[in-house]
Amino acid sequence: MSDLNQNMIEKYRNSFLKEVEANVEEGEWVKMCMQCGVCSGSCPLGKHWAHPPQEIFMMIRAGKREAVLASDAMWMCTSCYNCIVRCPREVPITHIMHGLAHYAKRLGLAPKGQPTMAFSQIFWDNMLKAGRVNELKLGLSLYFKDGFVQGVKNSLANAKLGQNMMKAKRMNAAEFFGGHGVKDVSGLQKMIKKAQELEDARIAKYGN
Amino acid sequence: MSAEKKLVGYVCTGCGIGDRLDAKQLLSTAKREGKLQECKQHDMLCNAEGVKLIADDIAAGATHIMIAACSRRAKVEAFHFPDAAMTRANLREGVIWVRPASGENSETTQEMADDYIRMACAELRTINKPSSSGEQSLIKNILVVGGGVTGMTAALEAAAAGYAVTLVEKSGALGGHAALLHKRVPSRAASAGTSNSRNAALPQPAENNVPELVSRVGTTGNISVHLNSSVAKTSGAPGRFSVDIAAESGSTSTGEFGAIIQASGFKPYDAGQLSEFAYGASPDVVTNLELEGLAKAAGDGPIKRPSDGKEVKSVAFIQCAGQRSDTQGHLPYCSGFCCTTSIKQAIYFKDQNPGCDTTILFDDLRTPGAAGEDFYRAGQQKMVTFSKGKATEVVPGSSLKVRFQDLILNEATEMECDLVVLATGMVANSGPDPYAPADAAQVPVASILNLQYRQGTDLPHLKHGFTDSHFICFPYETRRTGIYAAGPLRRPMDMQQAMDDAAGAAMKAIQAVENAGLGRAAHPRSGDLSFPSFRKEGCTQCKRCTVECPFGAINEDEKGYPLYNESRCRRCGTCMGACPVRVISFENYSVESVNQQIKNCNVPDEFQEKPRILVFACENDAYPALDQAAMSGKEITPWARVIPVRCLGSISLSWITDSLNSGYDGVVLMGCRRDDDYQCHFVKGSAMAAERMSKVGDTLSSLNLEPERVVLHEVAITDVERAPKLINDMADTVARIGQSPFKF
Numbered sequence: 041m042s043d044l045n046q047n048m049i050e051k052y053r054n055s056f057l058k059e060v061e062a063n064v065e066e067g068e069w070v071k072m073c074m075q076c077g078v079c080s081g082s083c084p085l086g087k088h089w090a091h092p093p094q095e096i097f098m099m100i101r102a103g104k105r106e107a108v109l110a111s112d113a114m115w116m117c118t119s120c121y122n123c124i125v126r127c128p129r130e131v132p133i134t135h136i137m138h139g140l141a142h143y144a145k146r147l148g149l150a151p152k153g154q155p156t157m158a159f160s161q162i163f164w165d166n167m168l169k170a171g172r173v174n175e176l177k178l179g180l181s182l183y184f185k186d187g188f189v190q191g192v193k194n195s196l197a198n199a200k201l202g203q204n205m206m207k208a209k210r211m212n213a214a215e216f217f218g219g220h221g222v223k224d225v226s227g228l229q230k231m232i233k234k235a236q237e238l239e240d241a242r243i244a245k246y247g248n
Numbered sequence: 249m250s251a252e253k254k255l256v257g258y259v260c261t262g263c264g265i266g267d268r269l270d271a272k273q274l275l276s277t278a279k280r281e282g283k284l285q286e287c288k289q290h291d292m293l294c295n296a297e298g299v300k301l302i303a304d305d306i307a308a309g310a311t312h313i314m315i316a317a318c319s320r321r322a323k324v325e326a327f328h329f330p331d332a333a334m335t336r337a338n339l340r341e342g343v344i345w346v347r348p349a350s351g352e353n354s355e356t357t358q359e360m361a362d363d364y365i366r367m368a369c370a371e372l373r374t375i376n377k378p379s380s381s382g383e384q385s386l387i388k389n390i391l392v393v394g395g396g397v398t399g400m401t402a403a404l405e406a407a408a409a410g411y412a413v414t415l416v417e418k419s420g421a422l423g424g425h426a427a428l429l430h431k432r433v434p435s436r437a438a439s440a441g442t443s444n445s446r447n448a449a450l451p452q453p454a455e456n457n458v459p460e461l462v463s464r465v466g467t468t469g470n471i472s473v474h475l476n477s478s479v480a481k482t483s484g485a486p487g488r489f490s491v492d493i494a495a496e497s498g499s500t501s502t503g504e505f506g507a508i509i510q511a512s513g514f515k516p517y518d519a520g521q522l523s524e525f526a527y528g529a530s531p532d533v534v535t536n537l538e539l540e541g542l543a544k545a546a547g548d549g550p551i552k553r554p555s556d557g558k559e560v561k562s563v564a565f566i567q568c569a570g571q572r573s574d575t576q577g578h579l580p581y582c583s584g585f586c587c588t589t590s591i592k593q594a595i596y597f598k599d600q601n602p603g604c605d606t607t608i609l610f611d612d613l614r615t616p617g618a619a620g621e622d623f624y625r626a627g628q629q630k631m632v633t634f635s636k637g638k639a640t641e642v643v644p645g646s647s648l649k650v651r652f653q654d655l656i657l658n659e660a661t662e663m664e665c666d667l668v669v670l671a672t673g674m675v676a677n678s679g680p681d682p683y684a685p686a687d688a689a690q691v692p693v694a695s696i697l698n699l700q701y702r703q704g705t706d707l708p709h710l711k712h713g714f715t716d717s718h719f720i721c722f723p724y725e726t727r728r729t730g731i732y733a734a735g736p737l738r739r740p741m742d743m744q745q746a747m748d749d750a751a752g753a754a755m756k757a758i759q760a761v762e763n764a765g766l767g768r769a770a771h772p773r774s775g776d777l778s779f780p781s782f783r784k785e786g787c788t789q790c791k792r793c794t795v796e797c798p799f800g801a802i803n804e805d806e807k808g809y810p811l812y813n814e815s816r817c818r819r820c821g822t823c824m825g826a827c828p829v830r831v832i833s834f835e836n837y838s839v840e841s842v843n844q845q846i847k848n849c850n851v852p853d854e855f856q857e858k859p860r861i862l863v864f865a866c867e868n869d870a871y872p873a874l875d876q877a878a879m880s881g882k883e884i885t886p887w888a889r890v891i892p893v894r895c896l897g898s899i900s901l902s903w904i905t906d907s908l909n910s911g912y913d914g915v916v917l918m919g920c921r922r923d924d925d926y927q928c929h930f931v932k933g934s935a936m937a938a939e940r941m942s943k944v945g946d947t948l949s950s951l952n953l954e955p956e957r958v959v960l961h962e963v964a965i966t967d968v969e970r971a972p973k974l975i976n977d978m979a980d981t982v983a984r985i986g987q988s989p990f991k992f
Contacts, residue, residue: 098656101633
């Protein structure tokens with residue numbers, strides 16, 4: 041467990057709800073949930089989740105910190121926004137789900153090897169390199185994320201699709217060597233670095 | 249009536265009646281068979297000209313009028329002739345609208361219309377114009393029993409309308425339980441346009457305005473308050489109640505009142521029965537009412553717990569404590585005020601110390617009232633934790649442990665806190681139920697009204713001790729006319745609802761006073777001047793009328809004869825239906841008036857194969873349902889002849905035996921729903937009828953008739969499809985089992 045995690049446990053000893061309020065995007069809304077269950081009923085993937093949104097909110101109030109943050113439930117959200125549209129209290133549920141996922145990852149509590157999380161990281165790293173997403177490399181990184189053998193299997197399974205995309209000029213093999221990017225890559229990287237520093241400083245303030 | 253009778257009939261040919269029916273024949277039926285002195289035809293009787301025609305005839309000496317036009321429920325304003333006795337033959341909703349226009353049906357349709365004319369004329373010959381008994385007088389004084397929020401509001405409302413009010417309160421101060429509250433639940437929703445955002449401005453706990461209410465009662469001129477007093481004796485009837493008010497000091501004063509409002513409120517549920525929540529075992533387990541005391545004592549400072557005076561840093565509210573449960577000693581119902589009360593009390597803690605952990609353990613959170621949902625959100629804004637969970641146990645100790653079943657996460661869990669508040673409910677503060685079954689083991693309770701009625705000292709209950717009333721149509725009416733129940737005596741409710749209730753009851757009491765002054769009935773036959781009377785020579789003093797009257801209207805004189813109190817009477821005729829020797833009648837409704845209708849309907853011989861089905865339809869729900877069915881073009885068998893009755897309770901068994909004896913093939917009775925969730929406008933009439941009809945099978949078998957020839961149905965006013973079908977079903981039954989063997 042990270043230091044940040046320990047610090048947070050110390051700081052919000054009694055109330056996970058308060059921790060969520062202070063640290064999770066739109067977390068201030070969790071208290072407004074009235075447990076009607078419309079979100080859980082509206083979620084097209086709800087039955088595949090360990091804990092649908094209504095339950096996650098109840099667990100937050102019940103102080104089940106570990107169970108919530110280590111859950112893969114919020115990683116399952118596909119951002120269809122059905123829950124937000126239907127919530128009678130207008131709670132921004134989708135945003136909270138992503139906020140919780142992000143917070144769990146930051147604390148190092150997110151489940152290891154969670155595919156959504158892995159993809160998100162690959163996407164981010166890929167995008168940072170040139171300021172644009174290199175789709176060829178993104179695809180390949182995804183295919184090979186579970187090792188070389190699995191990567192070859194994945195590639196062969198999708199070979200036809202790849203060929204067709206190249207034929208239709210939706211994908212360019214030359215992209216493998218560098219690929220195109222934004223005009224000022226170093227400027228973008230500086231900007232991101234600065235943002236990261238600000239965020240780290242903010243977290244450090246809570247962490248200490 | 250000493251004046252000479254003059255019977256005049258009117259046949260309307262408007263609304264298509266003239267196109268579908270032979271008006272000439274209807275006129276001749278009315279004159280020859282109906283024995284009317286005169287019968288006139290008009291092409292639109294309900295217009296100014298038609299109404300004038302009738303009014304002129306009445307002015308010229310017509311005492312009895314028969315109007316053959318639309319249903320008796322239609323055009324009541326136009327056909328309002330208080331100076332004559334009137335009957336109506338229902339040719340529109342009763343005949344042409346329920347029969348197809350095709351030629352092959354015209355014969356049976358005309359027969360139907362002729363029969364309704366004969367029946368209306370026959371009825372007309374047996375009735376007289378009712379007039380007030382003159383027994384009542386106009387006393388514009390209203391007695392309010394109970395000085396809580398309900399009683400005070402009722403008193404203020406009645407006084408504001410110009411009626412003198414006497415307010416009797418048992419304790420030494422006005423205000424009741426509500427005076428003990430620190431603050432009250434807000435009564436208004438957030439202002440219009442308030443966003444749904446999590447920091448919107450939402451309603452907050454409001455100042456308790458009961459002291460203001462008390463001072464308004466004190467400064468209102470025509471309210472006289474009797475503290476430390478109770479009602480020692482109530483006798484009489486609406487318009488002439490005589491009440492003895494006994495003060496604790498021993499002095500008694502007697503007052504005359506036109507109507508009474510009982511606002512005796514509620515008793516808090518005895519939390520001593522909740523040992524599982526350690527009530528009594530730990531002083532830190534308190535009821536919601538006791539918490540108000542703690543909050544009041546704390547003022548704006550921190551609320552301290554009773555055991556050691558420690559500031560409360562964490563508190564759990566257990567909703568539905570001893571309520572909504574079948575457990576022995578618990579209340580089976582929802583008290584309706586406790587959810588918002590707990591939200592209010594949780595806000596007491598949060599407003600004083602936002603860091604105080606407040607948890608409300610609820611199963612179903614219900615927030616009635618205009619502010620309700622907004623107030624719930626206000627609690628959530630302040631970080632009150634709402635947990636859907638059912639508390640199972642409280643373990644006493646310096647820190648209390650609350651065990652509960654989390655209903656969302658579906659697990660048994662527990663929490664620690666400094667103070668536990670039990671959201672306990674309200675128990676009606678009513679007197680003993682006059683109709684409580686003798687075998688019911690009941691804790692004896694003191695009477696509140698001490699009525700000098702043959703039928704008990706207090707208002708009858710519905711269930712769980714709450715007073716009985718027709719919950720849909722006239723909630724404030726009780727089963728004792730002129731006495732109105734308001735507030736938590738009627739059903740569990742919060743302060744705002746009690747105040748609305750009080751205003752409603754005050755309006756009803758004023759109506760009762762005015763109606764009694766004119767000798768008119770209260771709901772649902774409001775304005776009716778007729779009242780029951782009996783032929784003393786025939787009476788066998790069996791007392792069935794006094795027992796079966798749902799409203800306790802009938803006392804006994806010293807010789808055991810019934811003694812009517814007309815203004816207590818609601819004119820349902822249940823006594824008339826009860827009387828085994830048929831001596832009870834109204835001027836315009838009697839055993840004879842219906843018997844004549846039965847006799848004067850033409851029953852064809854068996855070879856014509858035209859059965860006759862007699863339908864008794866309750867005028868409150870079944871008859872309007874049939875009218876509605878007619879308006880929407882539902883067909884009814886041409887064999888049916890419908891007679892509206894005041895209530896199924898008024899049906900005399902002789903009508904059924906006589907009709908079967910004279911060749912009717914089937915009898916259909918249509919009344920309101922009965923028993924616990926009754927909709928009978930006279931509370932017990934429908935149930936009485938069902939009980940009496942349960943014995944009709946013997947009569948049928950002694951006549952060698954099939955039992956399915958007589959059926960009793962519960963019909964609601966909305967049964968537009970079903971009501972005609974029930975009649976048509978009887979036609980099918982008759983077709984199946986054959987016609988009656990009793991035809992001439």
